[in-house]
Amino acid sequence: MAGTAPFAKMNGIGNEIIVADMRGRADKVTAAAAIALNGDAATRFDQIMAIHDARTPGTAYYIDILNSDGSGAQACGNGMRCVVQALAAETGQKTFTFETRAGILNAEEHADGSISVDMGKPRFGWQDIPLAEEFRDTRMIELQIGPIDAPVLHSPSAVSMGNPHAIFWVDKDVWSYELDRFGPLLENHPIFPERANITIVQVTSPETMVIRTWERGAGLTKACGSAACAAVVAAARTRRTGRSVSLMTPGGGKLHVEWRDDDHVILTGAAEWEFSGSFDPSTGAWARDTESAA
């Protein structure tokens, strides 16, 4: 056992995040530790962002991302903002280059405290998302749920933001859909061999939308940054919005996404520290720092 590691419980506009400091050590946060931490109401989370020493020259850190079911994720936009806020508070530095399973990404804390993460370029090829069968046009794929002649959700757009997303367009209030019931079925649908994050989107103007997400490996969350990026890219691709959109999320939080002309997707929003502690990365046993806020 390599001893306990410091962590901070944070959130990215309601997306529950644990930032784990795994620098200077060779072990990883295990799936068992993630499941144990998620089983405790005080540390319940959507993603763990484990900060490891850099693996690649030119990057500051490698970030390993775990979902609350213990599975790994390639991308987590809201979690990256929490990582940036924690590291900026520690180092005074404002810009960072990270490596994740999805590749290298840059992030920056602004003077007003908001944080932008460059989530890279979206991918649309059916093998890249991935989908189990060929779709030549992923702006709309054949998939529906509910009665066959009156589906509740149907014809989503599919996008990879490093991780797989299905975006369903709805006309009614996003709260009127039983995402807790349909989410698990869609997440695990055979069309998604690596499962998928499932988002319903109500476009409210060419610059605004409301989204709700059922996350792969985490279930209903108050916000999902990579889903926000996927929703804006898919909306712009299908001419529902422009390329710069403000999003409202179930936590009441606001995110801004810009799909730049160079194809990079920039996610901007807030991050919030809640309390700090230390934990055992192999078991998830943890203790709160005594000087930490409630």
Ligand SMILES: N[C@H](CCC[C@H](N)C(=O)O)C(=O)O
């Ligand atoms: N909450 C995250 C997404 C986590 C992705 C994860 N659920 C997966 O792809 O398995 C975000 O802000 O982007």
